[in-house]
Amino acid sequence: MTDAIGVGLLGLGNVGGAVATALLERAAALEERAGAPLALRRVAVRDPGKARDAALPPGLLTGDAGAVVADPAVDLVIEVIGGEGAAGALVRDALARGKHVVSANKELIAKAGPELFALARAHGAALRFEASVGGGIPVIAPLLRDLPANRLSAVRGIINGTTNFILTAMAQRGAAFADALAEAQALGYAESDPTNDVDGHDAAYKIAILASLAFGARVPPEAVAVEGIRALAPQDFRYARELGYAIKLLATAERHGEAVLARVHPALLPERQPLARVDGVQNAVQLSGDLAGTLTFQGAGAGPGPTASAVLADALAIAAALAAGAPPPWDPGPWREAASPGPGAIETRYYLRMAVPDRPGVLAAIARELGEARVSIAAVEQRETQPERGTAELAIMTHRARESAVDAALAALRLLPEAHAVNAVLRVEDGP
Amino acid sequence: MTDAIGVGLLGLGNVGGAVATALLERAAALEERAGAPLALRRVAVRDPGKARDAALPPGLLTGDAGAVVADPAVDLVIEVIGGEGAAGALVRDALARGKHVVSANKELIAKAGPELFALARAHGAALRFEASVGGGIPVIAPLLRDLPANRLSAVRGIINGTTNFILTAMAQRGAAFADALAEAQALGYAESDPTNDVDGHDAAYKIAILASLAFGARVPPEAVAVEGIRALAPQDFRYARELGYAIKLLATAERHGEAVLARVHPALLPERQPLARVDGVQNAVQLSGDLAGTLTFQGAGAGPGPTASAVLADALAIAAALAAGAPPPWDPGPWREAASPGPGAIETRYYLRMAVPDRPGVLAAIARELGEARVSIAAVEQRETQPERGTAELAIMTHRARESAVDAALAALRLLPEAHAVNAVLRVEDGP
Numbered sequence: 001m002t003d004a005i006g007v008g009l010l011g012l013g014n015v016g017g018a019v020a021t022a023l024l025e026r027a028a029a030l031e032e033r034a035g036a037p038l039a040l041r042r043v044a045v046r047d048p049g050k051a052r053d054a055a056l057p058p059g060l061l062t063g064d065a066g067a068v069v070a071d072p073a074v075d076l077v078i079e080v081i082g083g084e085g086a087a088g089a090l091v092r093d094a095l096a097r098g099k100h101v102v103s104a105n106k107e108l109i110a111k112a113g114p115e116l117f118a119l120a121r122a123h124g125a126a127l128r129f130e131a132s133v134g135g136g137i138p139v140i141a142p143l144l145r146d147l148p149a150n151r152l153s154a155v156r157g158i159i160n161g162t163t164n165f166i167l168t169a170m171a172q173r174g175a176a177f178a179d180a181l182a183e184a185q186a187l188g189y190a191e192s193d194p195t196n197d198v199d200g201h202d203a204a205y206k207i208a209i210l211a212s213l214a215f216g217a218r219v220p221p222e223a224v225a226v227e228g229i230r231a232l233a234p235q236d237f238r239y240a241r242e243l244g245y246a247i248k249l250l251a252t253a254e255r256h257g258e259a260v261l262a263r264v265h266p267a268l269l270p271e272r273q274p275l276a277r278v279d280g281v282q283n284a285v286q287l288s289g290d291l292a293g294t295l296t297f298q299g300a301g302a303g304p305g306p307t308a309s310a311v312l313a314d315a316l317a318i319a320a321a322l323a324a325g326a327p328p329p330w331d332p333g334p335w336r337e338a339a340s341p342g343p344g345a346i347e348t349r350y351y352l353r354m355a356v357p358d359r360p361g362v363l364a365a366i367a368r369e370l371g372e373a374r375v376s377i378a379a380v381e382q383r384e385t386q387p388e389r390g391t392a393e394l395a396i397m398t399h400r401a402r403e404s405a406v407d408a409a410l411a412a413l414r415l416l417p418e419a420h421a422v423n424a425v426l427r428v429e430d431g432p
Numbered sequence: 433m434t435d436a437i438g439v440g441l442l443g444l445g446n447v448g449g450a451v452a453t454a455l456l457e458r459a460a461a462l463e464e465r466a467g468a469p470l471a472l473r474r475v476a477v478r479d480p481g482k483a484r485d486a487a488l489p490p491g492l493l494t495g496d497a498g499a500v501v502a503d504p505a506v507d508l509v510i511e512v513i514g515g516e517g518a519a520g521a522l523v524r525d526a527l528a529r530g531k532h533v534v535s536a537n538k539e540l541i542a543k544a545g546p547e548l549f550a551l552a553r554a555h556g557a558a559l560r561f562e563a564s565v566g567g568g569i570p571v572i573a574p575l576l577r578d579l580p581a582n583r584l585s586a587v588r589g590i591i592n593g594t595t596n597f598i599l600t601a602m603a604q605r606g607a608a609f610a611d612a613l614a615e616a617q618a619l620g621y622a623e624s625d626p627t628n629d630v631d632g633h634d635a636a637y638k639i640a641i642l643a644s645l646a647f648g649a650r651v652p653p654e655a656v657a658v659e660g661i662r663a664l665a666p667q668d669f670r671y672a673r674e675l676g677y678a679i680k681l682l683a684t685a686e687r688h689g690e691a692v693l694a695r696v697h698p699a700l701l702p703e704r705q706p707l708a709r710v711d712g713v714q715n716a717v718q719l720s721g722d723l724a725g726t727l728t729f730q731g732a733g734a735g736p737g738p739t740a741s742a743v744l745a746d747a748l749a750i751a752a753a754l755a756a757g758a759p760p761p762w763d764p765g766p767w768r769e770a771a772s773p774g775p776g777a778i779e780t781r782y783y784l785r786m787a788v789p790d791r792p793g794v795l796a797a798i799a800r801e802l803g804e805a806r807v808s809i810a811a812v813e814q815r816e817t818q819p820e821r822g823t824a825e826l827a828i829m830t831h832r833a834r835e836s837a838v839d840a841a842l843a844a845l846r847l848l849p850e851a852h853a854v855n856a857v858l859r860v861e862d863g864p
Contacts, residue, residue, distance in 0.1 A: 034580075137724075295731035297727070324758065326758035362745050
């Protein structure tokens with residue numbers, strides 16, 4: 001049997017604990033899969049003194065993460081700390097020492113991927129990150145390896161479980177955003193500061209990674225147009241359902257010629273679309289290729305077990321290559337920078353909700369402004385909201401229109417006395 | 433750049449044509465992915481004189497498949513002929529010559545897999561078959577490669593597009609089986625002799641392959657309990673919908689200790705289960721692991737493009753390994769023979785539909801027989817069917833019961849004057 005492959009683990013939170021436990025309790029099965037034993041040599045934690053669930057052999061824990069990376073007995077570093085700062089420095093140090101790295105760190109890969117891949121290449125090391133997107137769902141390996149003959153046209157997904165839990169509560173129980181968020185926080189699905197999730201930044205990191213891999217062109221996270229879900233109201237879900245749609249925080253990346261348009265925003269999805277039925281904390285990623293058609297991968301997008309499953313798949317792939325004397329597995333880079341066509345390239349149907357005065361001629365005036373901007377109405381619903389104050393609510397579904405035309409129409413509407421306020425503007429994602 | 437890898441193609445039907453076209457038209461992109469050019473050297477067809485859509489360079493076609501396999505310029509053989517006989521002999525010949533093989537042949541892999549893997553191993557050749565299950569959906573590679581740390585408990589799927597098209601037509605439009613079959617035949621989704629699809633044999637080959645890979649224990653196709661869809665009636669779909677279920681031809685393989693229970697039969701699936709919403713010719717495969725949870729992979733289960741996508745993914749994986757000087761990719765065997773716990777191990781809810789006389793006391797008599805066999809009723813619906821003849825129809829949903837108990841109850845019911853005929857007995861698959 002080949003020499004053992006020494007593993008250094010950075011981080012022992014929920015995910016790190018699950019990884020360590022699996023490495024210890026499943027050692028025999030993992031060795032059989034890898035062709036070599038995976039030996040957990042050191043584990044870096046913030047406070048080695050703290051009591052823990054994961055029962056580790058004494059002496060494994062250290063507060064000095066740098067020492068784990070530097071340890072000559074460590075061949076493979078698993079980083080489950082998260083964030084750019086400390087984790088980034090440790091990953092760079094490991095790669096510079098020619099050590100293989102498995103990371104679950106979407107922020108680091110999205111922001112520094114090309115630099116890290118180049119560093120890995122220069123030192124003959126592998127860098128893998130299956131767990132950075134979609135938790136336990138195999139997404140990155142299939143994307144890089146199972147569709148090589150396809151020209152991919154789009155990658156889309158529901159890749160943030162926190163917001164999907166909130167949107168599902170709003171859709172199924174008519175909950176208000178604030179109440180659904182509080183429930184998610186109480187259940188541990190949302191952090192006390194939910195900004196990173198509910199404003200779409202977490203999903204933006206993930207779609208930036210998927211887009212870069214799908215199109216072989218680097219899409220930095222700052223190139224992703226992001227809208228969060230704070231502005232959604234319970235009645236938006238009611239109108240959407242009546243029109244035959246679900247509302248999801250959708251992350252999409254589409255190829256436009258050689259340019260890539262990546263965005264994260266709430267969208268109306270037709271009920272027949274598989275992504276429309278991905279509820280709660282489930283995630284799903286959809287890949288569209290010219291040969292394979294559209295594929296949907298669904299499963300648990302987070303949690304210790306699923307994330308450990310993805311981390312260990314990467315670790316075993318590296319170990320198997322080492323045991324077989326093969327070069328370290330694939331290298332996604334180098335990438336050209338992707339051009340962006342800009343959101344002006346978007347042409348789709350739009351859902352608009354606005355507050356209007358409850359009197360004759362209002363709909364006509366609004367329809368006129370839309371028509372002048374070449375945005376035509378496909379369906380409309382008007383409801384009395386505050387009879388005593390004579391205001392009503394108008395929900396409009398447009399036909400396909402260019403986003404630039406809709407922006408122009410909205411600018412005109414906002415000047416119109418007949419439109420008190422445009423409270424929701426949501427894209428309809430009909431494809432694929 | 434590495435030497436070209438010579439490809440010999442066996443079969444130039446719809447799938448073979450798509451594979452040949454992609455090899456020729458995407459040569460540059462495929463070479464970039466593989467690290468070496470894939471050169472299509474020979475193509476075996478039944479009639480080289482026949483006119484074809486795929487525009488091939490002159491001289492590639494031959495009527496002598498054996499010569500393609502024997503050609504020293506052919507390193508990799510792609511078999512898209514299908515069936516055991518001729519295709520099996522050619523695949524064995526190729527492997528015995530140390531040539532790598534990519535096959536889309538579910539019947540051959542299901543029946544002769546272990547023998548073929550041993551032959552490949554003995555001659556240092558790779559044998560891959562992603563296209564044999566799920567068409568363009570990456571299933572076999574993720575199963576073998578992306579969940580290595582998991583202990584898998586179940587594999588289930590909708591893996592026959594013909595029957596799913598028929599069942600979808602029956603469910604959505606109330607079509608009778610014969611009419612839905614005729615429509616599928618008219619559209620080219622079903623063959624003139626539909627036995628292999630509608631009686632479940634095609635799905636049995638596929639679940640035998642998935643079960644063997646998931647549990648590392650060989651499940652031969654003859655060990656799969658098979659029921660087809662011919663006996664389903666439109667009202668079964670109506671009753672199922674009223675109870676909150678869809679009816680699908682489900683292929684399942686479950687681990688029971690060290691034994692594996694594999695079966696193919698129509699089943700009621702709760703609407704919340706993703707497989708319940710896989711309609712038309714779409715396929716989906718669901719994998720349940722102890723770390724990752726349940727993953728669902730959905731996409732096109734057949735067709736030239738999707739199948740070519742899977743075939744070429746295998747071919748490129750082999751080519752990349754050769755170009756990198758690595759050993760040929762994974763080898764799923766050797767396998768122990770899986771023990772079967774027998775269908776007695778099944779415990780689930782059951783849906784029963786029977787014709788009964790339309791008079792008092794009938795339900796009581798039937799309920800008594802079920803109760804004596806320890807099968808209790810969860811829901812029941814009785815409808816007048818032929819008032820003039822005084823017959824009615826009874827649809828019963830049971831609570832969870834052992835299959836052996838249900839079999840005993842059915843034997844007793846068939847002796848009962850109060851039950852004219854039991855016309856449908858369907859399992860309810862509530863999990864995962």
